[in-house]
Amino acid sequence: MSSPARAEAPAVSRESGRLLRYVDALREAVAQEMEADERVFVLGLDVDDHKGIQGSTLGLQARFGTERIFNTPLSEDAMTGVAIGAAIAGLRPIHVHIRMDFLMLCMNQLVNMAAKMHYMYGGTVTVPLVVRSMIGKSWGQGAQHSQGLYSMFMHVPGLKVVAPSNAHDAKGCLIAAIRDDNPVIFVEHRLLYGTEAFVDEAPFTVEFGKARIAVPGNDITLVGVSNMVVECLRAQELLSEVGISAEVLDPISLVPLDFDTILASARRTGCVLVVDNAWTTCGASAEIIARLAEATSGGDAKPIVMRRMGFAPTTCPTTPALEQTFYPNPATIASAVHSLVRPKAKAWSPAPERAVLAYQRQFRGPF
Amino acid sequence: MSSPARAEAPAVSRESGRLLRYVDALREAVAQEMEADERVFVLGLDVDDHKGIQGSTLGLQARFGTERIFNTPLSEDAMTGVAIGAAIAGLRPIHVHIRMDFLMLCMNQLVNMAAKMHYMYGGTVTVPLVVRSMIGKSWGQGAQHSQGLYSMFMHVPGLKVVAPSNAHDAKGCLIAAIRDDNPVIFVEHRLLYGTEAFVDEAPFTVEFGKARIAVPGNDITLVGVSNMVVECLRAQELLSEVGISAEVLDPISLVPLDFDTILASARRTGCVLVVDNAWTTCGASAEIIARLAEATSGGDAKPIVMRRMGFAPTTCPTTPALEQTFYPNPATIASAVHSLVRPKAKAWSPAPERAVLAYQRQFRGPF
Amino acid sequence: MPSPAKLTSEDIRRIYRSLRLIRRAEEEIARVYPSDRIKSPVHLSIGQEAVAVGVCDALTGDDVVSGTYRGHATYLAKGGDLNAMMAELFGKVTGCARGKGGSMHLVEMSKNVLGASAVVGTTIPLAVGYALALRREGRGRVAAAFFGDGATEEGVFYESLNFASLHKLPVVFVCENNFYAIHTPLTKRWASEALCGRVANFGIPTHRITDSDVFAIRRIVADAVAEMRQGAGPIFLECHTYRWREHVGPMEDYEAGYRDRNDMETWRATDQLERVGALLDATTRGKINIEIEKEIAAAIEFADQSPFPPPEELHTHVFAGQS
Amino acid sequence: MPSPAKLTSEDIRRIYRSLRLIRRAEEEIARVYPSDRIKSPVHLSIGQEAVAVGVCDALTGDDVVSGTYRGHATYLAKGGDLNAMMAELFGKVTGCARGKGGSMHLVEMSKNVLGASAVVGTTIPLAVGYALALRREGRGRVAAAFFGDGATEEGVFYESLNFASLHKLPVVFVCENNFYAIHTPLTKRWASEALCGRVANFGIPTHRITDSDVFAIRRIVADAVAEMRQGAGPIFLECHTYRWREHVGPMEDYEAGYRDRNDMETWRATDQLERVGALLDATTRGKINIEIEKEIAAAIEFADQSPFPPPEELHTHVFAGQS
Ligand SMILES: Cc1ncc(C[n+]2csc(CCOP(=O)(O)OP(=O)(O)O)c2C)c(N)n1
Numbered sequence A, B: 001m002s003s004p005a006r007a008e009a010p011a012v013s014r015e016s017g018r019l020l021r022y023v024d025a026l027r028e029a030v031a032q033e034m035e036a037d038e039r040v041f042v043l044g045l046d047v048d049d050h051k052g053i054q055g056s057t058l059g060l061q062a063r064f065g066t067e068r069i070f071n072t073p074l075s076e077d078a079m080t081g082v083a084i085g086a087a088i089a090g091l092r093p094i095h096v097h098i099r100m101d102f103l104m105l106c107m108n109q110l111v112n113m114a115a116k117m118h119y120m121y122g123g124t125v126t127v128p129l130v131v132r133s134m135i136g137k138s139w140g141q142g143a144q145h146s147q148g149l150y151s152m153f154m155h156v157p158g159l160k161v162v163a164p165s166n167a168h169d170a171k172g173c174l175i176a177a178i179r180d181d182n183p184v185i186f187v188e189h190r191l192l193y194g195t196e197a198f199v200d201e202a203p204f205t206v207e208f209g210k211a212r213i214a215v216p217g218n219d220i221t222l223v224g225v226s227n228m229v230v231e232c233l234r235a236q237e238l239l240s241e242v243g244i245s246a247e248v249l250d251p252i253s254l255v256p257l258d259f260d261t262i263l264a265s266a267r268r269t270g271c272v273l274v275v276d277n278a279w280t281t282c283g284a285s286a287e288i289i290a291r292l293a294e295a296t297s298g299g300d301a302k303p304i305v306m307r308r309m310g311f312a313p314t315t316c317p318t319t320p321a322l323e324q325t326f327y328p329n330p331a332t333i334a335s336a337v338h339s340l341v342r343p344k345a346k347a348w349s350p351a352p353e354r355a356v357l358a359y360q361r362q363f364r365g366p367f
Numbered sequence C, D: 001m002p003s004p005a006k007l008t009s010e011d012i013r014r015i016y017r018s019l020r021l022i023r024r025a026e027e028e029i030a031r032v033y034p035s036d037r038i039k040s041p042v043h044l045s046i047g048q049e050a051v052a053v054g055v056c057d058a059l060t061g062d063d064v065v066s067g068t069y070r071g072h073a074t075y076l077a078k079g080g081d082l083n084a085m086m087a088e089l090f091g092k093v094t095g096c097a098r099g100k101g102g103s104m105h106l107v108e109m110s111k112n113v114l115g116a117s118a119v120v121g122t123t124i125p126l127a128v129g130y131a132l133a134l135r136r137e138g139r140g141r142v143a144a145a146f147f148g149d150g151a152t153e154e155g156v157f158y159e160s161l162n163f164a165s166l167h168k169l170p171v172v173f174v175c176e177n178n179f180y181a182i183h184t185p186l187t188k189r190w191a192s193e194a195l196c197g198r199v200a201n202f203g204i205p206t207h208r209i210t211d212s213d214v215f216a217i218r219r220i221v222a223d224a225v226a227e228m229r230q231g232a233g234p235i236f237l238e239c240h241t242y243r244w245r246e247h248v249g250p251m252e253d254y255e256a257g258y259r260d261r262n263d264m265e266t267w268r269a270t271d272q273l274e275r276v277g278a279l280l281d282a283t284t285r286g287k288i289n290i291e292i293e294k295e296i297a298a299a300i301e302f303a304d305q306s307p308f309p310p311p312e313e314l315h316t317h318v319f320a321g322q323s
């Protein structure tokens, strides 16, 4: 599945290293940090079986032993508490969840404890915890296996939230998350697992709070979140064919958020569309638009056009007949951009088949 | 505590009925609906003790019996499931939580089940559930007893969210919530419990999705959420003394949100400040500002100034020395409005003692 | 409902029919699966049918069941419509959830099959809450909650047991213990095998059925339900069973190494479908088999022919009373 | 640490001192409370001191405890600094959490007192996780988790027991069963009183101490901890005890009607503070008492004199390594 997937991967700053799949970049990051720091350990449901969280934890137990990577009972709430307890004792746990939806079972520990402990205990406690969780999509994932619930974590001070869109950032962010002394909610999209990018073999970090300009452009700023970066990139290509130059931004981390880069781009292009892999209401897209509105209204600067796209405001249906319109895709993104940039022109939409991404076509169910 | 508290209560549309405290309005609503509809029942921790959730459930068990109002074990997760199960069986449960923070223990049931069941089961199931929860403030409530986490519920399609700011709306909204066939997250602020408003004795509903113009004005639109309506009203009074005319809007329900009324007001005043009783990041204030930005950018209309206020982006500290600057208050609201409406004038702030509200002064700990 | 002690030949026919229908329907689902017409992950119950059938055969149509994402057996054993189930798997608007739920979210309220959840353990308290309403109703109806061994590790399981026992609610808790949660054996998840002991200490009578005996399960449930209809509280069944196929998907997976094909063979040797079938004369059995094949073929045909939901359906059913 | 079987007079002095310090500190907190200088709700342990003292006296300074919002006793019994605690209640920057936590969130990592939580049950798995780290560390340290009877109704309690037992972690689970969660008695919350039975079925040795005997608690914990230091797994103690004051706040509340003053009187008749005090000669006892009064007075003075945190502190400690 290499070349088409690669073609879609966002160009990262430097093209050194090897082509690596997202899933392998995750595994490499963990392996290297476990090698370098014996405090790092991995726990979670099914991290040690033959599927190894779609491959992202495969082989780690053989290498590091059952003390440093182990399966847990189906007890998300307590296991999150266990991870936090180990973290305040000085270890550096990585707690893995095969679906982000399951984090709803550990909200108490994440929101009421992990996020607050450093503050509530006057700085005497730190919680170096990484919570990896995957967002599902298509093949009947349905209502409870498809949610991108990260805005709930963005809402609560004390949690960092990152959502890398490519293999390079996946590795760099995961290493940074492991080394961070704060709880980090690490958001992975299932469909990105097979995408490839150039990734250095040596350990490196991708700094939180620094957005990347994936493709520069002049007519509009497209801010993509997680896999929506990939969808925006395809939209950008299609738009370029009709003469619209879109700048594609990847915030990479949502907390901290590199708002300056977004604002600077927005001021330059005069038009912003935030495309999220989540519901828009009180979502990451609401936050970005709200900050832009606050930063750009009331002064003398020229006003900026602001819009957002995300999940339809519905529960995610199972049937593909409905699911296909639940998500933004390159065609709907491109078409929305067209109407923003050329408000007076006739509506335009790229041919649907040209907008289907290889990483979607290749993905096969059931899970 | 009647008159000063009353003075602060938002004027509701009609001044019929008796002066009633918020807490008594809640109790009256439940009692009347239990009387009228035997499917209605109440469950929750401590609903039947001699404190009766600060009085809001007092006497109900004596009247309706232990089958229709009962205490539960400390098992928020299962009890939410139990309430949902009873709801799909045709009963109409009201599940009471003395703190909103505890809802983090039942997120799985609320987000993954209650919100989704009607949709996920193709319309064959309805979940007429009311979840009452209280937000705490001051007197050392601290990190885990003070959160206004409703934006998490706003984010998820399928849940209604209401946050009445006065006794009249508390009664009308609670009756509407009980009669609603959908799960409703009913948000109460502890400090509002003692405030009074005119409330009809006969049962009535306050329709969701209809904002109220609490005070009309011309220079700025102040959108308050929950108790922040009260704080905005005081700010409005202080501002009027310096010749600034603020319109105060109370959305009452956050999902559905009466965006049209907010937009119309914003277009008229040209300036909006949303004041929330929650963090701003991905909060209700982000959503309102984002919608305004989307609705007003890109056309020919004159641009609108947009800002928001809410909790400081920190965990809530216990000590009053820090807590007092954690929350917006009439002084900080008024001062922010002044700088928005008169950007070139010298900064102004009302005398702090004039900005302290009776309902805050009267509130005495510990809980 | 016939006396639980003595089974009539009609009982045996009915039980065989139910076992056979589930087995064959799932085998056909597995066969069709690679064609991509099924738009949903499938968690098959092949090998585990006896638990659902034994329990549901002891219930009446008015009683209620709640199942899991591995729910085809529960749905069919309780009388759920095969056409509606197949169409649901195919993502069609004629499905029991209009295509919006898929295999993991089967539902049929008209048969008192509560909707299933893909989040482990989540439906256990729902069945308890439903039972609370049934107790209030006072007509003697009961609810049965099905769940896997993995679900007993979730805290909500214990919370639900405590509440159901405290309020003496008419709930049959049924743990389908197939020894694995996905690929992880009990030994990596349970500190002790004393599941029934833990449950009993909530004041709940427990039964441990280690051989999947469909008649034994049926009798235990029938006896307990008779008492519940008079006001008795919950019971708990730990039913050992075995999943013959992979956790999710249509295939076997013995080559994966996490379990041994011999274990399955041991279970297959006492396959309840064969056991019950052997109690029927060949003609009766053959007739039932033929009927079932027709039903399944018709269901697949129905699913194939049914339309997908129209695009507008995306926006319906977000809120009740909305449209 | 002295042999658990025979107590030296030094042991008795130390235990008395600890009991007395907690009792008197809380009585003074109650006395000061109406002055509004304490900026925090207070959940007093008066009457319950023996559990914290019995357990903590069997631990070393290197061992770890986690408590609850009713945590003054745990904090002090484990050697937490009284000045820092009092200042914390007063909301001062010299408090153990710089005034940011208050009474419900006491912490003192230098004494291995983990931070307390106001959400019931929440710290139980944290202690288990800490114990996981201690087991890895291999120095034989143990963790004790304190929680109330109400906490045993939260699912996370069972999840934590299972994991701790599965991994044989060095955890002393201590349930302070005072028969009430706020004003609600056990009968309205527990389906059965067989708490130890439920726990035992996770493969965890249990002990039920119904008289709050501080020496018995100490001995049981000391014996178990000695084995844990060699690799044994968790134990569980159900310690009956009684809260003499209201759930939260400084007063008594027997007039509220949810419980009977006579019950308290029964417990007071066997008050461990008096019992242990009676084992000391009057001079020794008097000397300790005087020292304690001085300490408490000094702590209140310290708290009174300490400054509130400066306004900038609102924004510090949101993230570690931030400022
Ligand atoms: C709360 C939750 N955690 C994890 C998962 C992922 N998951 C799906 S099925 C499963 C195993 C469940 O095992 P069991 O309850 O024994 O049921 P079985 O599949 O064996 O029938 C897991 C862990 C989930 N769906 N929900």
Ligand SMILES: Cc1ncc(C[n+]2csc(CCOP(=O)(O)OP(=O)(O)O)c2C)c(N)n1
Residues within 6 Å of the ligand: B045, B074, B076, B098, B102, B105, D070, D118, D119, D120, D121, D147, D148, D149, D150, D151, D152, D178, D180, D181, D182, D247
């Ligand atoms: C999860 C949760 N639910 C409810 C509450 C409200 N609450 C505070 S203390 C308490 C009672 C706890 O009882 P128990 O565990 O027996 O401890 P005790 O107060 O008796 O020491 C309750 C219900 C809470 N703090 N957390």
Ligand SMILES: [Mg+2]
Residues within 6 Å of the ligand: C148, C149, C150, C176, C177, C178, C179, C180, C181, C182
């Ligand atoms: Mg299983």
Ligand SMILES: [Mg+2]
Residues within 6 Å of the ligand: D148, D149, D150, D176, D177, D178, D179, D180, D181, D182
């Ligand atoms: Mg108690």
